[in-house]
Amino acid sequence: MPIGYFGRRILIFLLVVWAAASVNFIIPRMARGDPIQAQFAQLEALGIRSEGMDKVVAAYRAKLGLDRPLWQQYLAYLQNSVTFNFGPSITYFPADVGVQIAQRIPWTLGLLTVAIVLSFLVGNLLGALLGWPRSSRFVRWLVPILMPLSAIPYYLLGLILIFLFAFTIRAFPLGEAYTTGLTIQLSWEFVASVIYHAILPALSIVLASIGFWMLGMRGMMVTNMGEDYMILAEAKGLSQRRVFLHYAMRNAMLPQFTGLALTFGSIVSGAVLVEVIFSYPGMGWILWNAIRNTDYFLIQGIVFVLVLSVALAMLLVDLSYPLIDRRIAYGRMK
Structure with a gap:
């Protein structure tokens, strides 16, 4: 280097x-x-x-x-x-700022890691299938439904999810990171409660991000279909699965990694608002309290x-x- x-x-x-x-x-x-x-x-x-x-x-x-x-x-x-x-x-005087941040980082880090990985993998896979000439009808039917979600901000999509699944259906909690009364420990009950409370916040980030990755991946797949290495791979008689994964999708993924770094900032800023909406005790929630108190x-x-x-x-x-x-x-x- x-x-x-x-x-x-x-x-x-x-x-x-x-x-x-x-x-x-x-x-x-x-x-x-x-x-x-x-x-x-x-x-x-x-x-x-x-x-x-x-x-x-x-x-x-x-x-x-x-x-x-x-x-x-x-x-x-x-x-x-x-x-x-x-x-x-x-x-929170006399508590130290570093202590407050250390207590909140695990929640934000866990939420962002799951949401970013899921949206990146699912969005790119659907985009690759959409750009693949031999994809199924199910993919072509599913993509137009997910695509408009990319135009909805994270926080607005979060409010919609709260209204539908927390107020109307009451299938998920309104906020917090785990059930009140539980002790923070490595147990199945606590882990299940954390996952249960994180579903809606993570889902709002995933659904709002999938469309972006699908569009970018589809464009790269369409561009790569006419490349010489694609024509050579098909001329060799390689299986469609190998051509799709190792030639088309692998090369189309390269610009997506750059896009992941460029969009990381917007994802983090959106996650801050999502935490405020869901009262999720991460960095966004404590930042909101700090701004209100001019801390x-x-x-x-x-x-x-x-x-x-x-x-x-x-x-x-x-x-x-x-x-x-x-x-x-x-x-x-x-």
């Missing part, structure tokens, strides 16, 4: 993360009001009052570093982001982790693409 190619990709990765982190620092501070005063205002609304409120607010601002100039806060934020030390959360540190920590994950996924796909497609060499990618 040439150092020049690798170095350029790493530099772009670092610039993307830095730019996103800078925007992540600026935008929350553009909101009106003071987050510390807002927290104490909520306490006063509940009838909890304290003498010398101004001094208490000033003390908390000094403790959290919010009384320093913005440029000092920015430098401290960049330094803390590198070490993943985001400080205490304003909303600078919690917003910064969550968004930084999400941005870093998306940028890292794109970097890995970019570096592994020549390994997937042997026709591409690092030396030629300039």
Whole structure:
């Protein structure tokens, strides 16, 4: 792997993360009001009052570093982001932001992994069958039904699923990640409850993503059908299954891996809204609470982790693409 190619990709990765982190620092501070005063205002609304409120607010601002100039806060934020030390959360004070994120990441990671893998595999398989001249009528009948779902946003499709299967049929729960009262442990009862509660959130992401993969895969299949290697494979008398899997579908999948990296960001942002709709206790749900309470540190920590994950996924796909497609060499990618 040439150092020049690798170095350029790493530099772009670092610039993307830095730019996103800078925007992540600026935008929350553009909101009106003071987050510390807002927290104490909520306490006063509940009838909890304290003498010398101004001094208490000033003390908390000094403790959290919010009384320093913005440029000092920015430098401290960049330094803390590198070490993943985001400080205490304003909303859940004195709990650390890192602890809050660590508790929520497994739920978001599990939901996204299942939804992305299912939508990618099912969508590409249906798209390949749709572009294959010898596909069955069932596929040609099923695809037009699934295709319009790709035009529906994740959150809107989630609301539709909630109305149909949670309110009307009552086959699935309205929210949460598992049944209330269960202890988090590796048992069949707990695992079954987690899967049961994750079906609707995952289904909203899968159904909204399948159409995109089907369209792209069908287009690549139609393009590849006239290639020389396809004509040669059929001339050799290879079985239709081998021609479909090893020649047509395998080569059509290559651009789809690039598309997976490019759409990963939109899938993550859509999953954030899905978690809010389903009250799913992942990164999206806690980010929503942080935004409502103008929790600078919690917003910064969550968004930084999400941005870093998306940028890292794109970097890995970019570096592994020549390994997937042997026709591409690092030396030629300039």
